[in-house]
Amino acid sequence: MQSIEExxxxxDRAISESQYPESPQELYQPITYLMELGGKRLRPASLLMACNLFSDNISKAIxxxxxxxxxxxxxxxxxxxMDNAPLRRGKPTVHKKxxxxxxxxxxxxxxxEAYKLMMQVETEIIAQILGIFNDTAVGVCEGQQMDMNFESVSEVNVEQYINMIRLKTAVLLGGALKIGALIGGSSLTDAxxxxxxxxxxGIAFQLHDDILDVYGDPEKFGKQVGGDIxxxxxxxxxxxARALATGELNNSLEKWLEHTEKDPGNKVQAVTEIYDQLxxxxxxxxxxxxxxxxxxxxxxxxxxxTSKKEILRKFAETLLVRES
Known part of the structure; x- marks a missing residue:
């Protein structure tokens, strides 16, 4: 069983070796640019890990x-x-560049291109793999739409939020693992x-991200702490917080939600203190x-x-004790 780092x-090597047509440049250069910005490659690594659980030959899953x-x-x-974001991993986003x-x-x-790569599996499982990929892709889009919808509605409950992050974040990790397992020859039950x-x-990962956004170390978190606030x-x-706050505490929270000022640190500190009290x-x-x-x-x-599954257990621990 190969390590996560391996x-x-x-x-990373497969990405660096990927080649796209030279023309039109504006169509293909942005792909190479974005793919080479880096990242932890957690989703593709999880697909390879799942394959490796059932097969020593992971080349067929690359x-x-x-x-x-x-x-x-x-x-x-x-x-x-959609977010009009200026930066991605510290570099200009494609629509800005x-x-x-x-x-x-x-x-x-x-x-x-993702579909073309996904189809490169054994013939007898193509339909199965593409079915999982289709469901996963639709789920991610549904989650993104729900997240955007939340911006314009006043009330969202915990159940709705968990379902949104399940779709937007978690189903892709789950889909990657399921696809990898089937490529490796697992049973449907294990997949x-x-x-x-x-x-x-994936849901736990996003909840941890929510916590880090408020309580993380700015130097280790890699982005502005308090951005969500x-x-x-x-x-x-x-x-x-909104479900628990009553009386003056609720009034204070709602006031800060409506508040904008030149020094955003005041809002982050005030809302964090409310979170602490609750x-x-x-x-x-x-x-x-x-x-x-x-x-x-x-x-x-x-x-x-069990020894092989330990790699996945450590993978889970890595995601949930991270500081960035």
Missing amino acids: LQKII KPALGIEVFHNFTLMHDDI WNQSVAILSGDVMLV ELLYQFGENL LSNKKTFMLIS GVKNLAEKEMMNFAEKAIRALEQVSAE
């Missing part, structure tokens, strides 16, 4: 793993347009258990661990060697 290097990463970056390219039309069309090609492992882990983003933290961080950590435990229970039921 699998990430395999993906193209589909690359397809997962291309698809993920396609969603980032289009998300950046070129223009919005280029980013839309180049992103469309990335989706096609589905790995999907459950990935989906629950400043944008009034309806995360688990804010939704829970114990929202503890609630988020408890919810995160609930989904993490569901993930591990699913993994334990997978019919694979």
Whole structure:
């Protein structure tokens, strides 16, 4: 069983060796540009890990793993347009470096390229793999739409939020694991258990991200701490706070949600103090661990060697103790 780091290097090498047509430059250069910006390659690495659970030959899973990463970056390219984001991993986003039309069309090609890569599996499982990929892709788009819808509605509950992050974030990790398992020759039961492992882990991962956004170390987190507070983003933290706050505490929270000023640090500090009084961080950590435990229970039921499954367990721990 290969380590996570070894699998990430395999993906990085596959990305660096990928070649696209030279013309039209505006269509293909943005793909190479975005793919080479880096990233942890967690989704394609998880696909390779799942394959490796059942087969020593992971070479047959490299193209589909690359397809997962291309698809993920396609969603980032289009998300950046929707968010009008100026930077991606510290570099200009595609629509800022070129223009919005280029980013839309180049992103469309990335989706096609993802399908071309995903089809490079054994003939007898193509339909099955594409079916999973289709369901995953639609789920991600549904999650993104729900997230955008949340911006214009006043009330969102925890259940709705968990379902949104399940679709936007978690189903891609679950889908990658399920696809990798089937390429490796697993049973449908084991593939589905790995999907459950990935989906629950993905939800826990996003809840941990919510916590880090408020309580993370700015130097380690890699982006502005308190960004969700400043944008009034309806995360688990804010939704829970609004459900729990009463009286003056509720009035104070609502005041800060309506507040804009030159020094955003005041708002971050004030809302964080409200979270502290309400114990929202503890609630988020408890919810995160609930989904993490569901993930591990699913993994334990997978019919694979315990020593091999330990790599996936460590992968889960890495995601949930990270500081960035």
